[in-house]
Every structure is written in C-alpha cells, then in structure tokens.
Amino acid sequence: MDSLTQIILGGAIGNAVLGNKLKNKAVLYGAVAGTIPDLDVAVGWFTDSLTALEIHRGISHSILFALVSSFLFGYILFRRERNKGVTYEEGYWLFFWGLFTHSLLDAFTSWGTRLLWPMDYSFAFKSIFVIDPLYTLPFLFFLIQSMRSKNDLVKRMQYNTLGLIVSTGYLCITLFLKGVVYYKFTDSLGKQNIEYTSLSVKPTAMNTILWNGIVETKDSFLIGEYSFFDQSQLRFQVFNKNHHYTEQLMNHQLLKRLVRVSEGKFTISEEDERLYFNDLRFGLLKNNGDDIQFAFSYEFYVNSHGELAVREVKKERADGIILLKKLWQRLKGM
Known part of the structure; x- marks a missing residue:
C-alpha cells in the first residue's frame, strides 16, 4: 500500500501496544515501524529498475525480517522509554506487529509480498489497489480521534480499536467483492465459449467498483473490465x-x-x-x-x-x- 496508509496502520498498531504508556509517542513509534519495510525502495537509487523491482517486497517484507529485526528495534525503544515503564517485550511486540502488518496489508494488493522469504513465492490476494481512500480515510479519522483523546485512555483505545476493526472489515469485504467479480468473469467467458487456461481479477485504481480481468488463452491474453454498475456483457480486448x-x-x-x-x-x-x-x-x-x-x-x-x-x-x-x-x-x- 501507499506510504500514508502504512504510516496510519503502523501508528494504530503502536497505539494498541503502548498507547496506554506512551500516548501519542506510541503512534510515532508505530509509524516508524510501518515505514521501515518500504525503505528497500532506496535500492532503486543504486541499481536498474528491474533489479529494484526484484528486491522490493522481499527480505524487508518477510516474517523472518520482522522476527529478527524487532529484537534490535525493540531494544532501542526500550532503552529510550524504560523510564516510562516500557518493557523490552513491549518494545519488541510493537515493532514486530508494525513490521508484520505492513507486509500482511501489502499481500492484499496486486504487487504481492514475499512473506516467506527466502522462499521465492509472492502472496498476492489482489483484492485492493495500492491506494484506496475507502480503506485509508476512515482509518485516519479514527486514529486522529484516538490521538486527540490524550487524557481519556478508555476513549483513546476505543477509537483506535474501531479504526482497526473498520479497516480490517473493509479488507474482508474486498475479498468478497473479488469472489463476486471472479464469478462474473467465469460466467461471461462460459457464455462466450472462450477457452482459457487462467484468469486473474483485481481492482482498478483507487476503488473496488471497477475491476480488471486478465484471461490467458493458448496464444493470447484477453483483458476486460467489469463494473458493478455494468448492464451489458463483458467485452475483452485481445493481445497476442x-x-x-x-x-x-x-x-x-x-x-x-x-x-x-x-x-x-x-x-x-x-x-x-x-x-x-x-x-x-x-x-x-x-x-x-x-x-x-x-x-x-x-x-x-x-x-x-x-x-x-x-x-x-x-x-x-x-x-x-x-x-x-x-x-x-x-x-x-x-
């Protein structure tokens, strides 16, 4: 997902883990954790675009990286905030969940994520575009409301929890919508007597209403679009x-x-x-x-x-x- 969304998710995770002790400072630490995996884009400054693409969402987005690097990041947080009652375990878990949820969210996009690096397999549910205001904006609203509740710990955590529930619920809805769209494509392909070997569907830019489908046949790829507001049959563009x-x-x-x-x-x-x-x-x-x-x-x-x-x-x-x-x-x- 885009950087802003990952910062919001990381901030909410930090808030959930240490908001009771560090208040808005926990949001800052979480935002840092949510940003770290995407620092691998810096590789593009020193190499060609293909190599940078191969490296992106690799080791820095893996479960292994989250497990191991959190020992260091958690220790740094502990050293800085132990006078406020923060334990080393809390520092570890803030960074682990901040790093891991970043990668998990990326797995819902078309790019996918190599969660099990060094295994060369990319998890890609392809149910949400890398920028989706319906995911990001409600999440941001609840996080801001939580941060404004500085002196009311109960309300602070309620808003934060609501943000996590609403955003996660939306991700679940995107998976359901993808299932509906997948059926629409397979049904249309069947009615048009098109023989194919594979089908992949994903949402188009910044929405989950208009979806794109890639159909592979023996000698070509067919690309089509489906909107939930469509009244006519799916049409496909052929690319040899x-x-x-x-x-x-x-x-x-x-x-x-x-x-x-x-x-x-x-x-x-x-x-x-x-x-x-x-x-x-x-x-x-x-x-x-x-x-x-x-x-x-x-x-x-x-x-x-x-x-x-x-x-x-x-x-x-x-x-x-x-x-x-x-x-x-x-x-x-x-």
Missing part, C-alpha cells in the same frame, strides 16, 4: 502473446527474470524495430486505438558492454491523469 519474438532468448537469464517478475503474464511487442516486454498485471496506461502502452513495459537494448539489457519505458504524468478520468467514467458503467 508474440512469444516467438523471444524464442532465441528463452534460456537467457534476463528474460527469465522478466518472466518471473511478471508472473508469466506478459506479451512481446515490436515498434520501430525495437522489442518490448509488456507486464500485463497492471493493465494499460494508454489505450487509444493503435496508441497502446502498458503500465509497465521494458525495452530490450544492447548496452555499452555489448550485453542484452532492458530499461523501463517512461510513463507520462498526463497519461495517468487521462487514464483516471476514463476509469471514473467506466466505473459508472459507461
């Missing part, structure tokens, strides 16, 4: 896999890395004699006739050392704004 472009690279380590990162959901496209690897998991950034760009695409090129390399295709901010406007209209069933 074009994997024959990379037959000579099937054993190349670079292509293997790209396939692993994309979870096998990719197409190859050619433009101006250049080959592009398109990660389908996050849909289209531009979809205007022949002007098509996926949210995540990588251009193959030969670097200065004569080696095959890739670079991420730049995204224009204006395209993102146009896409959000289109999604808003589509969300309403139009």
